[in-house]
Amino acid sequence: MEKDIFLKNRSYRTFTNDKISKTELLMMIENARLAASAKNSQNIRYALVENENICDKIFPLTRWAGALPDWNPSVEESPVAYIVMCLPNDTPLNINLNYFDMGLAAQNILLTAVNMGYGGCILASFDKKSVHDLLNIPENYNCEILIALGKPFEIATVVEATDGNTNYYRDVEKRHNYVPKIPLSKLIF
Template structure:
């Protein structure tokens, strides 16, 4: 059962205009709060965005689907965002912090799925401009943006061909090749 849920937690990049509420975003972060954290440091802080104008402004500062030429249009942009940030200057092991963000982001996407939403973890955004738009205090630094909304596209996992893992898109169908299990397990004893 869990494997079936994990198979459908894919990156979606186009959305309907259905609004994601602040309460729904809070519920997603409640799930993130229960993610493991290296040394139980719990250094991630969150900014929740459901305001339509801010969502549109953030969308203009973000890049989606870097491996292909297709780009979403404003009319299919995310209707909610969760910005992951931390206090600066950062104290601790930044590699462990990325690990923590990955775990928290996965929990957010699992909760989003439960609510009927999908999302995309975005690192390619103009951090300084987004921080300015959100009036983020100078003692915080942004790292990851999670774009959320009701999905407009379909994402299908397909087998990779000859090791090619580059995703592709045809209209609203997004295809994500995955390597077979026997190619990623290098040894069994």
Template sequence: MLNDLLMKTRSYRSFDSTKIGFENLESMIEAARLGGSARNSQTIRFTLVDSESLCHKIFPHTAWAGAIPWSPTLEESPRAYILISTLKDSPLSPVTLGIDIGIAAQNILLKATDLGFGGCLIGSFNKADVSKTLDLDLELYNPQILIALGKPTDKVIITEGNTNNLKYHRDIDTQTHYVPKLPLSTLILKKF
């Protein structure tokens, strides 16, 4: 059951017009809240965006799928976003803070998948413009990662990769995204 959820939790980049709603977004934040936090510092904060007009304002400030010459259209764009920010005065090192952000982001995506939605972690977004659009107080918070969410229309297929070529690719005609993953045997260094 968990493996099925993990297999379905992919980076989805095109969405239909289905609304997510704040109840589902808050359920995703609850999943993040229940995750681990170094020193139990809990220095991550979330901005939830369900407004269509705000989603449309944010969309031009995002970059998608850097390894392929493709981006979703406005019609395929996310129907919600979650901006993950951290407190400026976080006691955590940047590496440890990054681990906490990763835990929260993965829990959000897992819950989104569990609810029948999908998403994509976007690190490549104009932080100044998105922060301004969302009225984020940059004296108190650092915007870290943007999670795009919606009901996916694209299909993601995991293929076997090799260390010489791990580049993902997309069949634009079928909206199928192929993601090579290394075989398990190449990831385990040693067994004792």
């Protein structure tokens, strides 16, 4: 397997205005549904948003880049599509297993997006109730994860973490995002 796709699959937070089609979003979900699932429960449901008006309503309900105080992308840099991952609020399956499933599915979504020339960012910091109401999600489901998607405007580069510091940072132009990763030699016991 080519390592390049993993290097390209970063958390992108600024996007161009190039659109993503409903067909492309459906392909991302097709690959997400193939992910492993605890007890094969397949509890995740998805809401797909590529409508510009609805994207514009979701964007102010999001919070970005917790490690970068007082920073959010501008409206001009906002995502052109979203995938909302929802879970039933009455599932007997342990919630941690459902979150495990969402992580696997989200990774498949983002790898598919990268393969298509897009990028994304997994957000847990968003106004879940407002998004739930805006998208008319059924009452027996909760919005849990929001995946912001688009063609990346920024450049993301993996760099080696030094002294255990894994805080990501941006350059002075705020276009280049650096993502420190702990060296392989420090991960293995």
